[in-house]
Amino acid sequence: MKRGIQRFFDFERSDTKLAAVLITPTFLLVIAVVAYPLIYSFIMSFGDVEFANIKEYNFVGISQFVRTFTDPEFINSIQVSAKFVFFTVLFKLVLGTLIAVMLKEKFIGRSIARALIIIPWATPFVVVGLMWKWMLHSKVGVINFFLERLGIIQDYIPFLSSKTFAMPFVITADVWQGTPFFVIIILAGLQTIPDDLYEAAHIDGASGIKAFFTITLPLIRFPMFISTILGTIFAINSFDLFFVLTKGGPGNITTNATLFVWNNAFKFYHLSYASAMSYVILMFSMLVTIGYVVIMRKIQVE
Amino acid sequence: MKKFIVIGLVLLVSVLLFASGKKEKEQPEGKSEFEGQTIVVKLSPDMAMSGLKGVTEQFEKEYGVTVDYNEIGWDVWFPQQAQILATDEPLDVMGNGKNAWIEFPDKLTPLTDIFPDVFDEMVPELVEYSTLRGEVMAVPFLPSYQIMFYNKSIFKDAGAEIPETWDEFLVTLKKLNDFNGNYNYVADWTTENYFLNFILTMQSAGVDEYNWIDGKLVFNFDDPGTVKAVEFHKQLLDQDLIDPGVLVQLQQEVSSLFDQGDIAMMSMWEMYAGFLTDEQFENTGYFAFPGMKAGMTGTLDGHEYLMIPKSAENPELAAEYIRYIASYKNTKERSIVDKSIPVYAAQFKDQEIIDALPYLPVIDLVKKNLADQFPPIKSTYELRIETATQIHPAILGEISIKEAVEGLQEFADAQESVPQ
Numbered sequence: 001m002k003r004g005i006q007r008f009f010d011f012e013r014s015d016t017k018l019a020a021v022l023i024t025p026t027f028l029l030v031i032a033v034v035a036y037p038l039i040y041s042f043i044m045s046f047g048d049v050e051f052a053n054i055k056e057y058n059f060v061g062i063s064q065f066v067r068t069f070t071d072p073e074f075i076n077s078i079q080v081s082a083k084f085v086f087f088t089v090l091f092k093l094v095l096g097t098l099i100a101v102m103l104k105e106k107f108i109g110r111s112i113a114r115a116l117i118i119i120p121w122a123t124p125f126v127v128v129g130l131m132w133k134w135m136l137h138s139k140v141g142v143i144n145f146f147l148e149r150l151g152i153i154q155d156y157i158p159f160l161s162s163k164t165f166a167m168p169f170v171i172t173a174d175v176w177q178g179t180p181f182f183v184i185i186i187l188a189g190l191q192t193i194p195d196d197l198y199e200a201a202h203i204d205g206a207s208g209i210k211a212f213f214t215i216t217l218p219l220i221r222f223p224m225f226i227s228t229i230l231g232t233i234f235a236i237n238s239f240d241l242f243f244v245l246t247k248g249g250p251g252n253i254t255t256n257a258t259l260f261v262w263n264n265a266f267k268f269y270h271l272s273y274a275s276a277m278s279y280v281i282l283m284f285s286m287l288v289t290i291g292y293v294v295i296m297r298k299i300q301v302e
Numbered sequence: 303m304k305k306f307i308v309i310g311l312v313l314l315v316s317v318l319l320f321a322s323g324k325k326e327k328e329q330p331e332g333k334s335e336f337e338g339q340t341i342v343v344k345l346s347p348d349m350a351m352s353g354l355k356g357v358t359e360q361f362e363k364e365y366g367v368t369v370d371y372n373e374i375g376w377d378v379w380f381p382q383q384a385q386i387l388a389t390d391e392p393l394d395v396m397g398n399g400k401n402a403w404i405e406f407p408d409k410l411t412p413l414t415d416i417f418p419d420v421f422d423e424m425v426p427e428l429v430e431y432s433t434l435r436g437e438v439m440a441v442p443f444l445p446s447y448q449i450m451f452y453n454k455s456i457f458k459d460a461g462a463e464i465p466e467t468w469d470e471f472l473v474t475l476k477k478l479n480d481f482n483g484n485y486n487y488v489a490d491w492t493t494e495n496y497f498l499n500f501i502l503t504m505q506s507a508g509v510d511e512y513n514w515i516d517g518k519l520v521f522n523f524d525d526p527g528t529v530k531a532v533e534f535h536k537q538l539l540d541q542d543l544i545d546p547g548v549l550v551q552l553q554q555e556v557s558s559l560f561d562q563g564d565i566a567m568m569s570m571w572e573m574y575a576g577f578l579t580d581e582q583f584e585n586t587g588y589f590a591f592p593g594m595k596a597g598m599t600g601t602l603d604g605h606e607y608l609m610i611p612k613s614a615e616n617p618e619l620a621a622e623y624i625r626y627i628a629s630y631k632n633t634k635e636r637s638i639v640d641k642s643i644p645v646y647a648a649q650f651k652d653q654e655i656i657d658a659l660p661y662l663p664v665i666d667l668v669k670k671n672l673a674d675q676f677p678p679i680k681s682t683y684e685l686r687i688e689t690a691t692q693i694h695p696a697i698l699g700e701i702s703i704k705e706a707v708e709g710l711q712e713f714a715d716a717q718e719s720v721p722q
Binding site: 051052053054055073133137138139157158160161162163166245246247248249250251252255263266267268269 | 380381384385387388389390405406484485492493494545546547548549550552680681683684687690691692693694695698700
């Protein structure tokens with residue numbers, strides 16, 4: 001017994017044991033703060049738990065999940081999320097690629113430009129939200145000011161109160177904040193492309209645009225996919241910007257799925273229903289991600 | 303080497319655990335039957351105002367007890383209080399609004415027999431407000447009504463009159479806007495809070511938000527007066543009298559805009575007067591929200607109360623603490639220093655308080671026309687969000703007002719009522 005204990009604490013002999021000891025606290029912490037809530041909320045989604053009866057769990061089968069597909073408010077919030085995800089990821093991908101290509105080129109101040117481009121990504125969502133809220137203000141907003149000075153508008157527009165403009169500007173704020181993430185990943189991919197390929201293309205008479213489509217794009221497919229997958233997951237889970245910019249308004253025009261779940265959990269106290277909706281959102285995220293991965297593999301095989 | 307790293311880590315963790323275990327708060331000195339005991343108190347900062355922390359420290363000293371005193375901002379406190387009540391988390395004193403006893407009536411200690419003497423002296427309508435099925439559930443501590451604040455200088459310079467009706471309000475607002483080029487009326491019409499202004503305006507059209515008819519809760523959202531109220535809001539936007547950004551303007555932004563001194567009117571809780579600087583306070587006047595016709599008005603309640611959850615570990619000391627902080631003397635001090643509305647009937651005749659609270663006549667005028675921000679249903683918040691979902695498109699001109707109020711009525715009719 002004594003020898004057994006001695007052997008267990010003899011870390012000099014085994015790296016594995018030391019690794020296990022050092023990893024254990026983190027592993028336990030992850031189980032406590034990630035695995036446990038995930039499992040607990042999954043169980044809750046099959047019950048009828050509200051805050052008022054939080055200690056009484058009645059199994060109700062899949063009725064909460066059925067409710068998600070018949071609730072017009074949740075369906076509306078999914079549509080809002082879908083629009084948001086589609087446009088933010090598309091714009092970030094296009095802009096991110098263009099900016100990354102520009103930042104790969106050698107020019108004076110490139111290092112400063114590369115550092116500056118990170119700033120929006122490093123800014124907390126709440127700060128981004130507040131900043132855009134003031135920029136878009138219907139009375140003192142700088143965007144209204146410039147648009148009026150340029151003669152594009154006659155009167156200031158209440159962008160965030162408007163059915164037409166509220167969603168596009170939430171998307172704009174998110175694109176501004178999230179594009180640098182795409183830039184970083186795509187730029188990293190660009191830097192792995194050997195210059196020889198461009199030199200050879202140049203000798204063969206290929207134009208810059210042709211080289212971009214035949215060399216650059218195919219070789220940055222992988223980082224583009226990675227950034228698209230992560231960008232999609234971030235966009236599906238987006239909450240802060242909606243909360244700060246519009247709180248879901250006017251009406252429910254900008255109430256996305258996560259804000260709707262939050263309202264249900266912490267304002268309406270429908271804990272089981274909120275859990276079920278969270279899992280439906282998770283399912284959508286997983287389907288989208290799996291779809292991306294399948295496409296990526298197919299392209300790689302080809 | 304590896305062995306030393308592991309031993310070092312174990313020692314470090316042990317030392318930290320030992321040190322944290324040794325940390326115990328020193329008990330203050332004092333003499334009372336409760337000496338050495340502790341209670342936990344949680345409430346919002348607006349309820350605490352500037353003086354409650356000091357009064358609590360005084361209580362600790364006098365009684366020789368420890369009060370674990372926590373002020374928590376509303377955004378966090380609202381879900382947290384529900385969690386505390388739902389899970390029976392130990393808490394001795396809770397500051398909250400009507401939603402607590404509407405949503406969690408069985409989680410609160412009935413107080414009728416604990417503070418009979420206090421309730422006898424307090425303002426009857428405040429005690430009645432917290433009475434559920436014959437039991438008083440909470441002690442009035444921060445009565446609050448929404449009224450109109452106005453900037454005296456702007457009104458004077460623009461030659462504007464205090465409006466009493468909606469028509470007069472439109473005229474006054476136009477005059478003020480033309481005078482300084484600003485939108486001179488600010489309010490919180492966000493998705494989350496539009497409901498409050500909506501029911502307030504309904505009330506000022508003479509429509510009660512709901513009635514009990516033969517024991518059944520009946521909402522009045524499809525009343526012709528409600529349609530008029532929505533038309534009034536639409537007029538404000540259509541005539542460009544109110545900032546179209548009002549739909550995303552939070553309460554904090556509203557008060558901050560008014561504080562800057564170049565906006566003439568805001569709809570706000572009267573307690574906000576306590577947060578004005580001396581200069582702002584001197585330059586601020588108050589009037590009742592204008593009515594659809596002369597003599598009509600409306601207001602909202604934002605009352606906050608002190609409660610003892612059933613999960614309290616020391617209900618006796620909690621009751622003593624409430625009795626102490628809600629005493630005549632301490633609440634009088636709150637009224638004078640923090641401009642809070644009195645809770646004792648006799649305080650309304652106290653000249654020192656009357657002198658300190660210039661809005662008291664307005665409160666007298668409006669409090670009989672009270673819209674209930676917590677109607678007796680368990681889904682108040684869903685009703686709030688649904689109100690904005692239905693009515694915002696109507697005031698933006700995307701759907702008809704009739705369609706919007708009917709949609710809201712249909713939603714409200716489907717809600718489960720809480721028997722009174």
